Amino acid sequence: xxxxxxxxxxxxxxxxxxVRLDSYKLFMTRVRRHGAPPFAxxxxxxxxxxxxxxxxxxxxxxxxxxxxxxxxxxLLPHFSQYCLxxxxxxxxxxxxxxxxxxxxxxxxxxxxxxxxxxxYRHFIYWQHGSLGQGNRRVIPSCCVWRIRDRFPDxxxxxxxxxxGI
Numbered sequence: 001x002x003x004x005x006x007x008x009x010x011x012x013x014x015x016x017x018x019v020r021l022d023s024y025k026l027f028m029t030r031v032r033r034h035g036a037p038p039f040a041x042x043x044x045x046x047x048x049x050x051x052x053x054x055x056x057x058x059x060x061x062x063x064x065x066x067x068x069x070x071x072x073x074x075l076l077p078h079f080s081q082y083c084l085x086x087x088x089x090x091x092x093x094x095x096x097x098x099x100x101x102x103x104x105x106x107x108x109x110x111x112x113x114x115x116x117x118x119x120y121r122h123f124i125y126w127q128h129g130s131l132g133q134g135n136r137r138v139i140p141s142c143c144v145w146r147i148r149d150r151f152p153d154x155x156x157x158x159x160x161x162x163x164g165i
Contacts, residue, residue, distance in 0.1 A: 045141075050074075053141035061161050065140040074142040082122045083143070084150050089118040112151040116158075119147045136163060 045053050048064045050072035056062045065073035073079055082088065123139055124131065131137065138161050148158060 048141070050140075050142050052145075054145050056141050056144075057160055060138060060163070061141065061144075063138045063140050065142055072142055073140060074146040078126065079123070079143065079146070082126050083119040083147055086115065089115050089122065112153060115151040116147055116153075119151065120144075123147075136161070 045055055045062075047053070047062050050065050050067045051069040052072045052074055053064050067073060120139060123143055124137055128137055
């Protein structure tokens with residue numbers, strides 16, 4: 001995304017959204033220095049502090065955003081705008097199809113699978129910037145499940161995190 005596009009998206013946010021985003025950045029700095037806050041009480045998901053995570057199949061994927069329930073990353077306006085808006089993700093899909101010459105989705109569930117893929121990429125770019133080929137990061141469970149709920153697989157089959165080579 002160009003800096004012009006990012007700045008115009010940021011300009012559409014209210015001051016309350018900016019305060020929550022600043023609060024999130026401050027909180028993540030504290031978590032990096034002092035560790036995660038105490039358990040928030042999600043039954044069966046003791047590693048979650050935000051209250052929106054669900055269990056994941058591997059230990060590597062059992063990652064929470066580290067926020068309290070009111071500031072979960074998956075509930076931020078930026079997250080909805082960047083990772084759940086079809087129009088925004090459609091641009092990414094078209095760009096990817098043009099670059100990779102893969103063509104359009106054709107099978108059942110392919111549209112949602114491609115939307116999920118685009119949403120995961122947008123989340124990583126929004127949170128970490130460009131990582132380069134083979135560099136991967138785990139997306140918090142709360143965010144993964146908001147994306148999966150928005151763009152479900154008809155059979156409920158999901159690939160999960162694949163570590164870089």
